[in-house]
Amino acid sequence: MIKIVKFGGSSVASATQFQKVKGIVQADESRRFVVVSASGKANKDDNKITDLLYLCHAHLKYNISPEPIFNMIEQRFLEIKKELQLQYDIQKDLDALRKELVKTIDVDYLVSRGEYLTGLLMAEYLDYHFVDAKDIVFFNYDGSIDYPKIKQAFEELVVEYPKLVIPGFYGSLPDGTIRIMSRGGGDVSGSIMANVVDADVYENWTDVSGILKADPRIVKNPKQIEIITYAELRELSYMGASVLHEEAIFPVKHKNIPIHILNTNDPESKGTIIVNQVDDSKDTTSTITGIAGKKDFSIITIKKSHMSTEVGTIRRALDVIDKYGLSVEHLPTGIDSFSIVLESAPLKPILYDVLVQIKEKCKTSDIHVMDNVALIATVSRFMKSKTGMSGRLFTTLGKKGINISMISQTSDEMNIIVGVHNDDYGRTIDAIYEEFEGE
Known part of the structure; x- marks a missing residue:
């Protein structure tokens, strides 16, 4: 060995x-x-x-x-x-x-x-x-x-x-x-x-x-x-x-x-x-692997009527983000809207320029910015095989009076990421941990 x-x-x-x-x-x-x-x-x-x-x-x-x-x-x-x-x-x-x-x-x-x-x-x-x-x-x-x-x-x-x-x-x-x-x-x-x-x-x-x-x-x-x-x-x-x-x-x-x-x-x-891989076939007790997060993100939300039938709107907005060398953390989408989640620090000095160009490129004036957002990831390889985990997470945050401003989950169901206000960062992590790992 x-x-x-x-x-x-x-x-x-x-x-x-x-x-x-x-x-x-x-x-x-x-x-x-x-x-x-x-x-x-x-x-x-x-x-x-x-x-x-x-x-x-x-x-x-x-x-x-x-x-x-x-x-x-x-x-x-x-x-x-x-x-x-x-x-x-x-x-x-x-x-x-x-x-x-x-x-x-x-x-x-x-x-x-x-x-x-x-x-x-x-x-x-x-x-x-x-x-x-x-x-x-x-x-x-x-x-x-x-x-x-x-x-x-x-x-x-x-x-x-x-x-x-x-x-x-x-x-x-x-x-x-x-x-x-x-x-x-x-x-x-x-x-x-x-x-x-x-x-x-x-x-x-x-x-x-x-x-x-x-x-x-x-x-x-x-x-x-x-x-x-x-x-x-x-x-x-x-x-x-x-x-x-x-x-x-x-x-x-x-x-x-x-x-x-x-x-x-x-x-x-x-x-x-x-x-690389774990055989969890006999594990009936484990729930989450871990919780981690970071503060100080901004969410730019772009709304436009009939956007779902228009080709290239999201791409044009991302071209602007790319032009300024910004890294996109998440991209939640709706029928006639989408949001771009970015770190606040590099965005702040150029925010006005970015918004002006997105409005111009996407031909819409309906743009909103939310600051002071914390992203918290609940990570678990068990999510795909165990039903109801996301429901438990959202329910416990609701009971604690914590407002969720963003939700993101990929198809591999490895994690659930929620966006909350910076002030709720610690409370959110504590609430999730208590729900899944509390005695």
Whole structure:
């Protein structure tokens, strides 16, 4: 068996966390390939190394000395080395990086040093071979992943080094230039390596014991999701659930490699397993998988008499939206009306121009805008096989006096999305959870 194990920033934030990681890795011989993030917060008042590196770059950009910030980074790494009694000369790397702190330094290179330096220390501590991510994770110029090149590099390395530590979050372009991923990209790095080695499982170790059915800041002690499909996770991630980077799904999904979310601080917890398909034929008790949502959307509603017999009205409105580079979240339709749901922040500065052009293109003046809308998704693979779930959802919101301004559900019946006022966001999530998961 082969496991790819990825440890997030909180799992490598201090010497104490390094010790936990070592215990986890040594407990299972199949954990031969380790991906690490940059050191995160050791406590609530601490700073993530990645944030400090971004701050260094901002200081350089505005001709402010980054020295006080860099000293904080240096201190963190030296503390970990000292407490673990490591031999690697991390000071030499830090001194070299300090000399490179000039205004023209490439931001991707600078920010990637968090993972790079964390990986060097972790490799010595585990007695694994360190491989720079730029030498094993390759991107094409269009940003796509060069899997054949990665596989070749890995196969050449593993002949000599059967146990590897790889920094997450970055790789290299064909010319060798460092390229970082979006925040949380270390999850994607682990997923890429799981794909390349055809891993039996991809373990993603973080600071929570799996994925919860709802936001614990809203719902008191929500239940943990034991098993979830990639499709369900994609829906929840898109709507704001953020335990795993949503792009981490794709490299492993088509190979049917399960992802196991686990807690570095509670390694005995079962965690959450993410798979392609689940056999729920004998499950008669489960209802919803999870609830997630986001605030601050706007709904533009366009009305026009006899629109149902007119060709191209919706397309013309969407052409305007596309012209301004706006992303459509949902598109509910009626007989003589349709609505376009958009994020409010990018729409607000150009709202007047957008409305004027929609009126002109669609030849109607009957347009209304609703702001302060929250979208809440109730996700469940059980909806298709269990009748009455949508009825229960709408009934419970009605009893709570929560007005629904939009409803959206696709034909696969994976989720139901409702739009409510921002002020009802927490009440809505709490009411849905209580209806389906309350004791």
